Amino acid sequence: MGIEIRNKLARRAAEEINHGMVVNLGIGMPSLVPNHLPKNITVMFHAENGITGMGPSPIKGEEDEYLCNAGGLPVTLNTGGSYCDSAAAFAMIRKGRVDITILGSLEVSEKGDLANWIVPGKKVPGMGGAMELAQKAKKVIVLMNHCDKHGNAKIVKECTLPLTSSRCVNLIITELGVFEVTSQGLVLTELFPPYDMNKVMKYTGCDFLVSDELRRITY
Amino acid sequence: MKNRFEKMTTLENVLKFFHDGMTLMFGGFGGVGSPPTIINGILEKGIKNLTLIGNDTGFPHIGIGQLVSQERAAKVIASHIGSNPFAGQMMHEGRLEVEFSPQGILAERIRAGGVGLPGVLSDIGIDNEIVKKGKNIIQLNGKEYLVETALTAEVSIVYAKKADEYGNLIYDKSARNTNPLVAMAGNITIAEAEEIVPLGSLDPEEIVTPGVFVDYVIPSKGVNWKWAWE
Numbered sequence: 001m002g003i004e005i006r007n008k009l010a011r012r013a014a015e016e017i018n019h020g021m022v023v024n025l026g027i028g029m030p031s032l033v034p035n036h037l038p039k040n041i042t043v044m045f046h047a048e049n050g051i052t053g054m055g056p057s058p059i060k061g062e063e064d065e066y067l068c069n070a071g072g073l074p075v076t077l078n079t080g081g082s083y084c085d086s087a088a089a090f091a092m093i094r095k096g097r098v099d100i101t102i103l104g105s106l107e108v109s110e111k112g113d114l115a116n117w118i119v120p121g122k123k124v125p126g127m128g129g130a131m132e133l134a135q136k137a138k139k140v141i142v143l144m145n146h147c148d149k150h151g152n153a154k155i156v157k158e159c160t161l162p163l164t165s166s167r168c169v170n171l172i173i174t175e176l177g178v179f180e181v182t183s184q185g186l187v188l189t190e191l192f193p194p195y196d197m198n199k200v201m202k203y204t205g206c207d208f209l210v211s212d213e214l215r216r217i218t219y
Numbered sequence: 220m221k222n223r224f225e226k227m228t229t230l231e232n233v234l235k236f237f238h239d240g241m242t243l244m245f246g247g248f249g250g251v252g253s254p255p256t257i258i259n260g261i262l263e264k265g266i267k268n269l270t271l272i273g274n275d276t277g278f279p280h281i282g283i284g285q286l287v288s289q290e291r292a293a294k295v296i297a298s299h300i301g302s303n304p305f306a307g308q309m310m311h312e313g314r315l316e317v318e319f320s321p322q323g324i325l326a327e328r329i330r331a332g333g334v335g336l337p338g339v340l341s342d343i344g345i346d347n348e349i350v351k352k353g354k355n356i357i358q359l360n361g362k363e364y365l366v367e368t369a370l371t372a373e374v375s376i377v378y379a380k381k382a383d384e385y386g387n388l389i390y391d392k393s394a395r396n397t398n399p400l401v402a403m404a405g406n407i408t409i410a411e412a413e414e415i416v417p418l419g420s421l422d423p424e425e426i427v428t429p430g431v432f433v434d435y436v437i438p439s440k441g442v443n444w445k446w447a448w449e
Contacts, residue, residue: 047393048322048323049248049249049251049393049396050248050393050395050396051392051393063448064392065251065442065446066251066252066380066391066392066393066394067392067393068249068251068393068448069393070248070249071249072248072249072250072251072278072302072446072447072448073447073448074448077392083390083392083393083395084395085326085395085396085397085398085399085400085427086248086274086322086323086326086396086397086400087323087326087327087330087400089323090322090323090324090326090327091323093323094323094343118349123301123307124300124307124310124311125299125300125301125307126275126297126298126299126300126301126317126319127298127299127319127321127322127344127350128275128298128299128301128322129298129321129322129323131321131343131344131347131350132321132322132323132324132343135342135343135344136343162347162348162349163347164347165344165346165347166346166347
């Protein structure tokens with residue numbers, strides 16, 4: 001996925017974030033989200049390694065080896081930010097103080113099951129903080145390619161990969177469109193140009209409903 | 220500087236606590252906040268067959284990752300090994316036992332070990348076959364919880380920004396991470412400090428780890444690896 005499309009998805013995810021929220025971002029595409037927030041809101045970005053109020057990457061040459069995000073990359077601290085130990089960082093998650101987590105995934109089921117931590121026999125990196133974030137963040141937003149690199153659907157009826165957490169995803173944003181996970185199943189609420197319904201149906205591995213007010217995103 | 224509590228010592232003097240087959244708990248997250256001088260001492264002493272307990276296995280050349288990539292570990296209890304390909308490779312070859320714990324639950328297991336509790340109750344991964352495998356399940360207030368057992372270790376090693384003569388510690392920004400928890404959970408806790416200061420130099424309101432939990436303090440020679448982003 002090119003950077004232009006990745007930025008579109010990040011911009012759409014940024015629409016979910018309001019002033020004052022505590023937000024945890026996964027690595028990769030989710031890290032683009034802060035670039036698309038309006039300037040007049042303050043958001044506390046949370047990192048599992050113990051930062052609340054994380055700011056953007058420092059300029060080259062000003063990196064601090066002891067101020068890094070959970071992925072090990074140098075970051076900065078915004079005004080009002082703070083440090084804590086790992087137990088407190090996860091207390092915020094489990095206690096329900098993290099409003100939104102935005103993460104990538106290998107598969108998502110129509111029920112909102114998330115599978116993003118293991119490919120048996122291939123890649124077994126460990127769950128890190130993904131299970132707690134998926135299970136306990138108030139809102140779980142998945143930002144991912146609609147299909148895997150072989151062209152297989154990643155939005156499926158039942159996940160084939162081991163689950164990170166069941167029934168936890170609220171919103172799925174891909175380059176084709178946006179789905180809400182509801183008690184009735186998936187609802188397609190938005191389409192990204194130039195894609196149409198036929199394309200979404202073709203590349204989605206389960207049935208879904210279509211919102212009466214289907215939005216066609218213009219950016 | 221005085222040494223009234225006999226905690227301030229040298230790397231050479233603490234190396235006697237490290238032996239083959241021991242359990243070793245380490246502070247740090249992706250190598251940030253892992254004590255470089257102690258890890259280098261363990262490497263040079265040739266210690267092997269370790270059970271390592273900590274957040275992750277760092278990178279192959281960074282932090283505790285060096286012990287893993289130089290095949291000094293028999294078992295790892297961690298939440299993530301993805302940034303150290305050697306760990307995954309050895310796990311697949313059956314040469315490294317890996318016990319995964321969700322990151323915050325691992326932190327709580329370490330904390331439990333450090334606060335004298337036998338374990339914690341958790342609903343993280345309660346419906347996940349891999350997480351709940353082999354764990355007791357307890358009913359409480361009509362809900363099911365996993366019993367997550369406490370973790371302690373023969374020796375805990377941590378990295379601090381400053382330590383005083385008594386072993387009171389403060390940390391450096393996100394290098395704090397698991398260090399305050401790990402510091403409490405060791406039967407013997409050794410802190411490596413960037414700076415060692417006289418008693419009374421640290422603001423009592425700012426001390427993160429009370430020296431009660433710290434047995435020895437050694438001076439750090441600083442990080443001897445290149446960070447992944449450099």
